[in-house]
Amino acid sequence: MSCPICGKDTVQxxxxxxxxxxxxxxxxxxxxxxxxxxxxxxxxMDRAEEEVRTAQSKPH
Incomplete structure (x- = not known):
């Protein structure tokens, strides 16, 4: 089995x-x-759209 991140062999x-x-x-x-x-x-989808609108209206 190989590591899903780098592809090397796994270590127990x-x-x-x-x-x-x-x-x-x-x-x-x-x-x-x-x-x-x-x-x-x-x-x-509605919740995600609302979160984007809220994040855009906040000052950074």
Whole structure:
């Protein structure tokens, strides 16, 4: 099995990753929203549009 982040062989303590670094990269992707399951629910779409409008109206 190869690491899904870098493609190297996995190491048992970090499976399915090869190292702590690749495990942390994967976790960071989950936490910042890089991985997401698309939704077709109209309520989710409405909520997402509202969040974008709210974020755009806030000063940075």
């Amino acid at each position: 303590p970090y499976r399915p990753f090869c190292s702590r670094r690749c495990a942390d990269v994967d976790l960071a992707r989950w936490l910042n929203g890089s991985y997401a399951v698309p939704s077709q629910d109209p309520e989710d």
